[in-house]
Amino acid sequence: MGQISAKSRLAAVFGHPVSHSLSPLMQNAAFAAAGIDAVYLAFDIPPDQLPAALKGCAALCCLGLNVTLPLKEAIIPLLDEVTPEAHLIGAVNTVEFRSGRLIGHNTDGRGFLLGLQRELGVKVEGGRVLIVGAGGAARGLAVALLNAGVERLSIANRTYPKAERLALLLSSHFPDAIIEPEPIEKERLSRAMERAEILLNATSVGMAERDPSLIPAELLRKDMVISDIVYHRETRLEAAARAAGARFLPGKAMLLYQGVLSFEIWTGQEAPVEVMKRVLTENRHSG
Numbered sequence: 199m200g201q202i203s204a205k206s207r208l209a210a211v212f213g214h215p216v217s218h219s220l221s222p223l224m225q226n227a228a229f230a231a232a233g234i235d236a237v238y239l240a241f242d243i244p245p246d247q248l249p250a251a252l253k254g255c256a257a258l259c260c261l262g263l264n265v266t267l268p269l270k271e272a273i274i275p276l277l278d279e280v281t282p283e284a285h286l287i288g289a290v291n292t293v294e295f296r297s298g299r300l301i302g303h304n305t306d307g308r309g310f311l312l313g314l315q316r317e318l319g320v321k322v323e324g325g326r327v328l329i330v331g332a333g334g335a336a337r338g339l340a341v342a343l344l345n346a347g348v349e350r351l352s353i354a355n356r357t358y359p360k361a362e363r364l365a366l367l368l369s370s371h372f373p374d375a376i377i378e379p380e381p382i383e384k385e386r387l388s389r390a391m392e393r394a395e396i397l398l399n400a401t402s403v404g405m406a407e408r409d410p411s412l413i414p415a416e417l418l419r420k421d422m423v424i425s426d427i428v429y430h431r432e433t434r435l436e437a438a439a440r441a442a443g444a445r446f447l448p449g450k451a452m453l454l455y456q457g458v459l460s461f462e463i464w465t466g467q468e469a470p471v472e473v474m475k476r477v478l479t480e481n482r483h484s485g
């Protein structure tokens with residue numbers, strides 16, 4: 199971090215809990231490398247304190263704000279504007295303070311796409327994707343993928359009606375894409391996997407060391423691109439993907455590139471990606 203002066207701006211992440219967040223390390227390193235006179239702090243904000251905290255941040259002329267669990271949905275009615283993408287996802291992770299207006303963005307899904315492009319050279323336009331999971335994380339990724347022109351999206355979920363509901367909602371916004379729900383059941387998964395070029399685990403399965411992979415290893419192919427939102431450890435899915443010879447994008451890349459996009463929204467400058475990446479690689483804490 200550079201020296202804090204009377205001109206230094208504040209940037210922050212709000213969460214509850216937030217003490218394990220890697221964003222302060224990543225963003226402070228980025229500010230220092232880019233010569234931006236700002237300091238990024240983490241604040242534990244219980245949901246009932248969010249309106250006051252947000253108002254305080256605006257009054258302090260914050261440079262920018264990230265919000266994480268469980269505040270990503272609750273912040274929406276408190277903002278002046280949200281991007282169409284964040285509106286459809288139903289969650290905001292980045293707030294821009296622009297001429298006194300609070301504008302909500304969601305960089306999680308687009309961060310994943312940027313990671314695919316920069317780390318693996320993969321573009322998703324016209325592609326066929328299988329997402330496992332139908333919760334908030336899956337929704338964010340699905341919207342970004344469909345916005346980027348994915349042609350076919352299968353959504354497999356343990357609770358099948360949730361996959362159906364998400365597929366229906368997305369179909370009404372992306373009528374040109376083929377969007378289909380799938381149960382997590384051997385034969386249906388096997389067929390969905392045959393069609394898919396990209397496989398994405400958007401569930402929390404893999405966070406615990408003993409967690410299995412929801413996709414049987416024998417269904418993974420060398421020609422696939424595979425990714426896992428879990429970044430706390432090497433998951434079974436990651437190990438199986440590497441064993442199959444597939445290209446794999448680690449969850450930490452998503453964390454990195456959502457931060458890269460937040461940085462660029464706040465500063466209007468290109469983010470120092472390599473510096474931010476080094477911080478995440480060197481640090482094994484979760485958050």
Ligand code: ATR
Nearest residue numbers: 331332333334335336355356357360400401402403
């Ligand atoms: P997030 O906002 O992080 O996506 P979430 O909305 O609670 O969190 O969604 C968690 C996702 O992980 C869901 O798709 C959930 O499946 P269900 O809808 O059936 O609950 C999935 N998930 C969590 N634990 C799972 C498990 N043990 N097996 C299969 N899916 C699991």
